[in-house]
Amino acid sequence: MTHMVYLPFSYAALGQWSGRRRLMRQGVFDEGYALHILLSGVFGKRVLQPFRTFRPSRAEEATLYAYSDLEEGALRAVSEVAAPPDGLEVIDVAGLRAKPMPARFFSAGQRLGFDIRVRPVRRLAQDLPDSQSAKVIRKGSEIDAFRLELLRRSPDGWKDREVAPEAGISRDEVYANWLAERLTGAAEVDLRSCRLASFRRLRVIRGDGRGPEGPDSVLHGECVVEDPAAFAATLANGVGRHRAYGYGMLIVRPPGTAPRSR
Template identity: 45%
Template sequence: MTLYLARLPVDLPALARAAGERGWTRGRRAAFDEGRALHHLLAETFGPGALQPFRLVVAPRAKSGTLWAYTDVDATALREIAAPVPLSEAMVTALSPDRIETKPMPELAVPGRRLGFDIRLRPVVRLASAIPAPADRAAGRDHGFKAGAEVDAFLAEALRQPDREAMHTAERSRETVYAAWLADRFGPAAELEQVTLAAFRRSFAARKDGRGCEGPDATLHGTLTVGDAKAFAERLHRGVGRHKAYGYGMLLIRPPGRPVPKG
C-alpha cells in the first residue's frame, strides 16, 4: 500500500468560525482547540481517519498555515470524496479541499537508514500509582495526582524525586526526559541518535462538551536510525504517542544531522 504525504492550506480565522458554528468554542473552558476542530472537520470532509496523523504548521502571527498529513489516498481521490459533501462557507474557506495536494512517500523503513525528524508530541504518562502532594506545599492546596491520571512525563518524574535537586543531579532535564519518553514509544522501530527540544508550551486540549485537560505540547527535532522495518512503517503511518487524532505524533522527515562521534 502506498503512503502519501498530503498538504492542505488552512485559513485560521475561518477554522475558528467553523468551530464556532459547531459549538466547539463553548463549554466550561470556552477554549478553541485547533486540533479538535481539525480532527472533526477533516473527518467530515475526507472521511474518518483519512488524513491521520496530521500536523498543523503555522508561522508566528500568521493567519494561515499548512496542514501536513499521511494518507493512503491520493489527491484526486480525496477531492472526489470531498466534492459531494455539504460544507458550510467557513468550512470550505478553512480547509480549501479542492487545493489538497499529495505526493507518494519513498520507502523509508529500511533497517540502518538514518533519517532526520521533526515531531510534535504530547509527552504524557498514565500514573500506575498516585503521586501525593509534596509536603512543602502550602496547606490546603492539593498538587497531587490520582492513579490513572494523565500527567506530563517530566512533571511525573520530578514529583517522584526525594528533593528538588535530584533531577538536576541526575541530569534529567525536560529535554532528556522527553527524549527517553520518545525512545520508549519507538521501541524496536528506531534508535534515537540525537534529540533536541525545539519548542515547548502548555496547551489546553478540548474534547467533548468543552472538557479536556491542560498538558505539555512539545516539538522535538533529531536524527534516528531505522531498526525493525515493519515497526517503523507502523509508527510512520499511525503516529507516535497519545492524542494522534488531534494533531500530535506525526513524524515529519528532515535531512539527518551529522553522525555523532563515538568514543
C-alpha cells in the same frame, strides 16, 4: 500504502467556523480539536491522521500535513461527495497534494532526521501523592512525563523547572527517552541529537468540555531505522497520545539538516 498529504487552510476561517459550531469551551480555542472535527466531516474519521499544522506568526493562512491511506484522487473524490459547504470555506481542497510513502522508501540502518510535535504524557498505573499541591493524582490520570519523573525521584517533590539539577535530569532528556520508548522496534533515537525545539503548557478540549492541561512540545533530532516496515507503520499510526488532534506526526528529513521554516 501511506501517503503524505499537504493541505492549505485559512486559520482565520477556522476560528470563525469553530465559533459557529460552538466548539470553544470557556474561552478556550483548541485548533487541533477544531481540525479533528472539520477533517472528519470533509474526509471521514481518521482519514487524515496523524496531522500537523504550520502557521507563520499571526498569518491568516496556514498549512496542514498529514498521513493517510488514501491517495490524492481518492481524497478529492471523498471531499466532493461528503464535505459540508462551510467546511470548504476553511480548507483549500484544490490545493491538496499527496505523495506515496511506502516502506521501500526506508532501509535498515538508514539515518534520518525528524521533526515531531508531541504531548509527552504518561497515564498513572496507581494513585500518586503530589507534595506540591497536597493532593493525590488519581490512577488513570495523564501527567507530564517530566513532572512524573521528578515525583518518582523525590517523594518530597521539586518545582517543575526546565532543569532540576538536584534530580540529575532535564526536560529534554526525559522527553527524548519518552520518544525513544515509543519508537522501539522501528527506529533507534540518537539521544545526543534529540533536542526540545519548543515547549509550552496547553489546555485542550475533548468531548463536551475542557480537557486536561499538559505539555505541548516539538522535538528535533535524528534516528536510525531498525525495521523499515515497522517504521513505515509508525509514520502511519503516529506517536503517543492525542494523535487525532494534531500530535504525533513524525516528519522525516535528511540527516544533518535543520527543519526548514514553514
